[in-house]
Amino acid sequence: MIDDSALIASLRSALGNHAVLVDDPDMAGFVEDFRGRYKGRALCVVQPANVEQVALVVRHCAQAGVPLLPQGGNTSLCAGAVPDANGPAPVIVSLARMRRIRHVDAVNRSIEVEAGCVLKAVQDAAAEVQCLYPVSLGAEGSCQIGGTLSTNAGGTSVLRYGNTRENVLGLEVVLADGRIWNGLRGLRKDNTGIDLKQLFVGAEGTLGIITAATLKLHALPTHHSLAWFAPVDPQAALRVLGLFQENCGAQISAYELMNERQLQLVVERVPLRRNPLAQRHDWHVLVELSDTRDGAEMDECLQQTLEEAVGAGLVLDVIVAANDTQRAALWEVRHSVTEANKGAGVGLTTDCAVPVSAVPAFIEGATQAVREIVPDIDIVIVGHMGDGNVHFIPMFTFDAWHGLSDAASTASALRRSVNDVAYRLGGTFSAEHGIGQTGLPEMSHYKSPVELAMMRAIKQALDPRNLMNPGRLVP
């Protein structure tokens, strides 16, 4: 057995002193989540510069029997990127220095990038060759590719382009024993045995450390048509989605829902944001179409579909973006929700998905369920309606939160009540945020014994010593 200081010394000699952080102030940004709610302990933070260095780190840690926790941009909404406060302190492997765009193939529509690349940098590199990397989400300016892969990140364009999983062609991974698996392939089709990359996508670092990926690119849409409208209720919003799917099939790229309370928080709390419509309404939808072609016909399709929806009594008011500036302003309202909610109180973010057809029943059922526990609680709703993924957020004022006799168990009870409604409708408690720390009790509660047993068998097969982010993902 190697002691901690010997391990740190060997990591320093392998990576250089500058790449191994041990002092508390240096580690502060790595052990606490961005909302400041979760703070853990780490033995040290290492910052390897390449895959060989990651492999060295894993081998040194394996030798010492010390666990590893890989970290990207630390933007997890469920405390997935930071260590636990208790348990053995891991070595945090920050991938931030591995941020090379290794290769772009515009004809094959693929890009090979290192895990530490910021999502926005990958989007930009793709756009430079008139391609689109479609994964898009609030944290795109700071989250890293490795994190988006390890959590199978969703976002606002899943409806058209799928989750991160659907946009990865190949991976490079350092395995639990320090071997490097080079699975970087730029192929649309490859049926040669078990599709190993699927195991690491969404595994939150429990099976290995993703160090690079080959990602799928798409044609870059050059024209967008966007509208903001007030549906009568979620059921009406669903029917309008159906109209759009019939009329403008392949061009729908976003269909985002929020309730009045969510819009109000954005307008009140984020400078320069305002209600896009003249009056208050209970529900709001942002719909966007996009294409690579000149958009006259697409604009017309948007307009006609909205007229049809208004005519059918499904929509109360609507505004169509007249140009790219207006379009950007409407997207900014949508993208401001995290900022708005962060300081507005204590929001218990949930991340359920249900079949798209069940979204109205989910919203109704969840509202009833949480109000049975806290009758007057504020409910903030924002979500990706086209994917059936609704963030239903019971929100306390700070005063109300601090006045609770047992805040933690009230929070758990509220989350559980929302998740229960999703499960009754064939849904899930985690659609796109992953498990992290907050989701672990839900994994135990909701997953069937046969599923948990399979996951444990796979974990045991690929990480028999349980050193890769132990205690996470599978309880």
Added chain:
Amino acid sequence: MIDDSALIASLRSALGNHAVLVDDPDMAGFVEDFRGRYKGRALCVVQPANVEQVALVVRHCAQAGVPLLPQGGNTSLCAGAVPDANGPAPVIVSLARMRRIRHVDAVNRSIEVEAGCVLKAVQDAAAEVQCLYPVSLGAEGSCQIGGTLSTNAGGTSVLRYGNTRENVLGLEVVLADGRIWNGLRGLRKDNTGIDLKQLFVGAEGTLGIITAATLKLHALPTHHSLAWFAPVDPQAALRVLGLFQENCGAQISAYELMNERQLQLVVERVPLRRNPLAQRHDWHVLVELSDTRDGAEMDECLQQTLEEAVGAGLVLDVIVAANDTQRAALWEVRHSVTEANKGAGVGLTTDCAVPVSAVPAFIEGATQAVREIVPDIDIVIVGHMGDGNVHFIPMFTFDAWHGLSDAASTASALRRSVNDVAYRLGGTFSAEHGIGQTGLPEMSHYKSPVELAMMRAIKQALDPRNLMNPGRLVP
């Protein structure tokens, strides 16, 4: 240990006499592949009616230590659905009686079907509610959903809709110990631990028996624009694909390539097929656009793009389908290749994929490679160019084949030479057909030790007694 006759007796008592076939004439269609090239041995063929019966079969076989081989429509092109001629005779589990469409949700765009449903029946059930199940391939009238899942089938619409893997939302699987895993979910997003369904897709029955699936549906395109044209060469075909992607982005649904020799075989050997163009050309492409909307603009996009391609000297001749009858006739030419090739000689079908950008280099390199072995060999080429998947088929006349001193090793050498070219270009030897029996030597040869070790670890974890289709997929 239970002997064979006791096992058969217990299977009969569990499933009924009619559902257990033991006589050679009854088993004939299950132990030989559809081209009559591979014939194996089986202990018996069982035809369970539901998932509980499949579980019973697995438990009885596990108790007796007898291996299982699941079978769908027996349309594998690499002898994947029939047992080996040597080795212990398995119980063949035919899923053909499990062919219920359990549930269709048009709003959620999902369908739950049993494994024995014929692909065409699923396409039809989707179309009845104005939806599309996009997986489409030559054998769709007889192949079964379970087989398409177990081989991650590709086909002609992967370019737009992805492989079978991208179109499955949930699975029901009988595991190696006879437990039933109900993973039937109709969700677009579900990040709750390892995505277990990914393990069974493409596993060719080695990890469990898929008994049902929830599949993703899409908006049903109501309008199609199709053209058949002669590109100057594969490089020109690639540049025209680029033009289509720029001009008609989201609407391209097929981009199929064939060479003159392939077209000639179709025209000569299949009744009513003819060359769509007035003259002979070296290369042919079928391109199709589709959308849910009225197609005037789409027709124009097709027309303009082809004019641009002709103007740039990339295309020698072109015909645009004027109506649905002409469109169907052009598709029939494409869909007739298997029939045409079957009796034309001994074709050594290969199934390589390379990055789309490398398709011309692949065709050139493979041509050179096989002609170094058999200088005057016929080369038939047909493939899904938009996916980088080209079936490069060295073809012998029957006389030439029977005149070979060692046909088997000549065949292996030719296949290997083609696959080598693909690998040099970052490609794979199996894009969409799977491994079956013919691909096993290639698995040993091409897959890295680290990949094979991971696959073996997973197999060991989920099927520790090695009873699920042993000896397949991972050599």
